Amino acid sequence: MTGGNDHYLTRGDIAVTAVAGRFPESPSPLALWRSLLAGGELIRDYPARRLPDGRLFSPAAGECYVPRGAFLDDTDAFDYGFFHITPREAVRMDPQQRIFLEVCHAALESGGYGRGSDAGIASVFAGSRKSGWEPYLPAAADATDAMLALGGNCPDALASRTAYKLNCTGPAVSVATFCSGSLVAVHLACQSLLAGESDLAIAGGACIRFPSHQGYVYHRGGILSVSGRVRAFDQTADGTLFADSVAVIVLRRLEDAQGAGEPILAVIKGSAVNNDGARRAGYSAPAVDGQASVIQRAWDRAGITADRIGMIEAHGTGTAIGDAIELRSLLRVFAPAAARACALGSLKTNLGHADCASGITGLIKVILAVQQGIIPPTLNCSRPVDGLTGAHSPFYLPRAACQWDAADAPRIAGVSSFGIGGTNAHVVVAQPPAYAAGDAGKEPVHLFPLSARGPGTLRLLAENLRTYLLAHPRSSADDVAYTLQRGRYALPVRRIVLARDVPGLLCGLTQAGAVIVASDGPVDEAYLDMATAWQRGREADWSRFYTGERRLRLPLPTYPFDRGRLGGDMNGPAV
Structure with missing residues (x-):
């Protein structure tokens, strides 16, 4: 499996063979990547509104309307016929389930597997939460409608419906750990592959919020940003901003992916999940010990030390307490052996906080970074918090896209995602192995x-x-x-x-x-x-x-869904 410049690869590594997703202002991972390299902030401005009861906002009472948001477009569109779903059922499905299904199919095709059937046992691990879609459901005319609405709007059904429609016969597990859900799903998918339960695994998350395409209400003392910007690790950080995202990756055991000639975008060398337990100020409060422990455990499983990490994609929500605790945990694990500078970033500064899909969205950013050898800029951090930069810090903040030249060492990054309730996840990602060309064909046509x-x-x-x-x-x-x-x-x-x-x-x-x-x-x-x-x-x-000849599966364009409109006002009442 290893040789030449691929000496860092070991048995037990997991190959990322495809990524797919839809994001605010970015209909694909490639579009998102281009925006990140350009330093784009993918958050729109929306017109001011009144409160639902008609009252004006009262700044004196500590509340105001923030006319900013990051939403997916066309959430009322779905190619239900492609998946053999009736219009009656489709209109009662949460858009999270609809779009997740399309994204999973696109990911399989991008990896060279139309439905996953010739890759062995395929599994699905995914995180989602209640979207707020239920008020816009059409009224149930009978018991069948009520059952369709139940199955189409329960987060528990996200993974199992996908497995049913894409013929995935391995584990189908919906993950509910709040913000860390999608990265926990990645960890569980890796474990399933290593245990032999799965031969291919889809892992990711879906977060679409309703009402859509409008700002939000800021309350003094809450976690939301009054400025409408996420300033992770900045002294002026004033909170976070929630965003939509639906994203997945396809995972295979590295030796299987190489043997089948599949595209390999990156390699997951280790992952870990834990919980803070009682070592925190409150149920929703993070803890230094838990975060530091999960990062170190993932590194140990990957067989690497801090000096080999060139990039950290942080949880980085832009809340003063959360960022301070995360920085303390990072400094604790980096302190013993941080011999070279490590870039620190948070996709939330570009996109906002995609909740249960934030971990997978940040992971896709890192997958593309280790593959392309480029580190995107970190936004909105002109006054870094104490301890982040300086002579004694292992970190730097990339102000513009920069080349990631690791010389003879492989490019390796870490991705963190921490959930309310204390469930933490960390994944270690390395650059893909050297490309191996397929055999020259002997066919005349x-x-x-x-x-x-x-x-x-x-x-x-x-x-x-x-x-x-x-x-x-x-x-x-x-x-x-x-x-x-x-x-x-x-x-x-x-x-x-x-x-x-x-x-x-x-x-x-x-x-x-x-x-x-x-x-x-x-x-x-x-x-x-x-x-x-x-x-x-x-x-x-x-x-x-192809008898006796090796072929490669290329990331060719995937199926262009014919997405019909299902109708309905999904923007909801004025805020």
Whole structure:
């Protein structure tokens, strides 16, 4: 498994083979990453409103309206037909469940597994909370409607419904540990893989809040920010701001991912979960001992020391007490061996606090950082709190995106997430192993199958694939064909291109027809017969093309859902 520059990899490491998600102002992880590198703050301004009973806000009474928020768009849209869900059921599902289902499917396809079926036993671990959606449910006409509403709005159903719709037969566990839920889900997924319960695991979280697209009420002495900005670890920090996020990652045992030629974005080398117990001032108060302990335990499991950590994605909520305790815990574990500077950041300064999905969202930031070798800037910290910077501190605050040059050492980062109630989680992430190319194919022509539920979606899928190939001109035709054949679920409306190489595929994608021959030479009748049979709805034995040859699954564009509007006013009453 190891060799060359991959000496840091060990048996027991977990590969991250795909990420997917939707975020405020960012419909994908790549869009989020671009915003982070640009130092973007993804929080909108909203017009001022009155209180629900018509009263004006009273600053003298310690309350005011803060016209700021970070929400997902199009939460009333869902491709329910794709998942064989009726409109009657779909309209009664919490948008958290709807969007989580779409994001999980996208993640599987991005990793090269259309429904997870050929990866062995697939599992789902996910965290969510009550969204506030229930007041906008249509009235139940009968017992069936009432049951649909119950199953569609209970956080307990998030993982099991996903497992049902995506045919995941391993553990399906919904996690409820408040803010740390999604990172706890990642830890549980890793443990399930290591124990042999799962061969593939989806882990993540969903947080969508209603009423949507409006500001919030600030109360003096509460945790919300009166300024509408999260200033983690800054002396002027005045609280946090809640945000929407739905995000997941796909995990595999490293040796399995390498053997199957799957994309590996990063490696999880260790994780840990604990609880503060009674060692804190109150039930909702954090504790230094618990946080320091969970970080150290994760590092010990990963077999690393503090001097090898180049980046910490902190919980960093922007609350004075919470940040102070977190900094004390970090300084405790770094103090013995912090030989080099470590970047400290918090995605909440860009996005706000995504509650039970905050841990997975921060983890995706770190996965992309160790993969790309770039550390995004930390926002809103012009006056760092005492002890954060200086000659005796192991930390620095990146003011702009900077290259992460680890020389001969691998890029390694830690991600923390702490929940109300004291359940803490920490995950150690390392850069991916060196890329290993697939074998050169011996086939005179390749079959590139595309399918969708409707002709419009099929056209969009072809356009998205063409855009990807133009941006990645060195993609292997063998690997593109392999990914489309083995990593996508075959749907009713089908189109297939026969071509020798990627330029031929690009040409074929612009042509009309169901079976397109984009080859400059004769095509064997056996290939044409197989392509025609598949296009007409038959199953194909793609394995005949890959006997004794290694192929790679590429992160090609995923299915473009045809998301119909379900209707309803989800913005709720004026605040």
